[in-house]
Amino acid sequence: MLMKRxxxxxxxxxxxxxxxxxxxxxxxQNFSAGLIDSGVLEGWISxxxxxxxxxxxxxxxxxxxxxxxxxxxxxxxxxLPDDATGELARSHVxxxxxxxxxxxxxxxxxxxxxxxxxCVLDSTQHNKWKASQxxxxxxxxxxxxxxxxxxGQPNG
Amino acid sequence: xxxxxxxxxxxxxxxxxxxxxxxDPANSALIIVLLASTGIETDAVLKDKDDLAAVVSGTTNEAxxxxxxRKVLTDADIxxxxxDDTNDRVDLDIPDQTWTAxxxxxxxxxxxxxxxxxxxxxxxxxxxxxxLTMHDFAVTPDGSDITAQIATAGxxxxx
Numbered sequence: 293m294l295m296k297r298x299x300x301x302x303x304x305x306x307x308x309x310x311x312x313x314x315x316x317x318x319x320x321q322n323f324s325a326g327l328i329d330s331g332v333l334e335g336w337i338s339x340x341x342x343x344x345x346x347x348x349x350x351x352x353x354x355x356x357x358x359x360x361x362x363x364x365x366x367x368x369x370x371x372l373p374d375d376a377t378g379e380l381a382r383s384h385v386x387x388x389x390x391x392x393x394x395x396x397x398x399x400x401x402x403x404x405x406x407x408x409x410x411c412v413l414d415s416t417q418h419n420k421w422k423a424s425q426x427x428x429x430x431x432x433x434x435x436x437x438x439x440x441x442x443x444g445q446p447n448g
Numbered sequence: 449x450x451x452x453x454x455x456x457x458x459x460x461x462x463x464x465x466x467x468x469x470x471x472d473p474a475n476s477a478l479i480i481v482l483l484a485s486t487g488i489e490t491d492a493v494l495k496d497k498d499d500l501a502a503v504v505s506g507t508t509n510e511a512x513x514x515x516x517x518r519k520v521l522t523d524a525d526i527x528x529x530x531x532d533d534t535n536d537r538v539d540l541d542i543p544d545q546t547w548t549a550x551x552x553x554x555x556x557x558x559x560x561x562x563x564x565x566x567x568x569x570x571x572x573x574x575x576x577x578x579x580l581t582m583h584d585f586a587v588t589p590d591g592s593d594i595t596a597q598i599a600t601a602g603x604x605x606x607x
Contacts, residue, residue, distance in 0.1 A: 293469065293528035305534045317471040320524045324543035326600060327527055363548070377592035382549055401515045401549035405593060408525070408543040423470055 293321060294423075295348065310336050312348040312421060319418040322408040325361050344411050353421070355411035363405045365389070366396040372403060381405075450584065452491055453604075456498040457565075457580040462606040464565040464580065465540045471523045475568045478526060479577055480519035480545055480596075482511040485559030485586065494582065500564055501574035511558055513589050515550035520569060527602070541602030550589040561585035561596050563603055580604070 294313040299305035310331075315321070323344065331337030336347045339357075346353040363372040363381040367389040372381040385402035394402040413421075453461065468476045481500065487507035488494075497503040504510050527541040542563070561583045566576065581604055587594055 293523075295528045295530045297530065297532060297534070299534045316469065316523055316528075318524060321528075322525050322543065324527050324541060324598075326543075326598070327541070378548055379592070398517050398519055399548055400517055403548055405546035405548055405595070407546060407595070 298349075307334055307336075310346070310348045312346070312350075312353060314423040315353065315413055315418060315421040317423050319413040319415060319422075320411070321355065321413065322406075322410050323355075324408050328409055344409060351417075353417055354414050356414070357409060357411055359406055359410035361406050361408060363403055365403050366394050366399050367392060367402060378403070378405070450491055452495055452582050454497060454579040454582065455495055456578060460578075461580045461604050462538050462540060464578070465526065465604075466529050467567075468521070468565070469523050469526055469529045473567055475570050477566050477569045478521040478542065478580075479564040479566050479569075480521065480542075481562040481564060482516060482547075482558050482585065483560040483562065484509045484511045484555065485557040488559045491582075497579060499575050500562075500577035500579055503562070503579055504574070511555065513550050513555045513558075514553050515589070515591075516547055519545055520566075535607075537605055537607035539602040540604040540606070542598055544595055544597050546593055546595040548593045549591060550594045551591050552589040557588040558585055558594070 293316040296311045296313065298308050298311050300308045328337055328339070328344070331346070332339065338345045338347065342357050344355040344357055346355070362374050363378060364370065365372055365384060365388070367385070370384070372384050374380070381403040382401065389402055392402070394400050396404060398404070457464070465478070467473070468478055487509055489506055489508045493506070494503060494508065521542055525543070527543070531538050562579055563581045565578045565580055566572070568576070583603065585596055
């Protein structure tokens, strides 16, 4: 995913908007909690009704939330209660899946903690904005910058 | 010990991150590795290592605590590549990383956190994994979860 912050030409510079160049190769995207927090504060990200919306230009991108930060069971995918140390999650695994090998090799304890929002982009928008080999060529970036300049966004 | 960039990755970190972000080549990923604190070599020695196999070839060892496993971050996992034109730099960020129920079963403490680049997670060995950055991460596991909190600006800045 390639985004760019576009600033107003003031002193100090003020964020005008965030531009999107491509949304990556797959519709799935995990946004870190830190990015979401700062984006919500800056006004270019909103959360609601099961959707995460990036208010980027030239058009807002609407992602469906699949998982929010927190602990999840690797066996049954259940959202587990959160505490400071993971004790409640370990208790769930011990009682509900005792002795079973974790299906997730990256989480041998049988539960994992997400520090990101797991999202998937609307398929129509993904097809429109997904990355292709052309997305990475200088020509395409130049073309995008030209379009942004035509729209009066000189920092594009 | 201090945070540092491996010599083999100098001038390359942002581009290798971007390669993962654009899934080019397919199956490329960032690999997060924890090093055990016992036996860890000096920054000067480790900085010269050119691949992950070399990093752990001396007295330095990867953590073996129960509950620990490497993290594999693909294009969907890492934060969008976003050049900062106002400050003329690129900050590279990843979500905080949590290892769940990490035991101190005679394996000792954790000393460092590595971000590495693997061009193809489906093949190859540690000799094919390029170490990028190394960060102080001193923690003694006690069976609870361990979270590596990534700085607000990210784990690496190219400027």
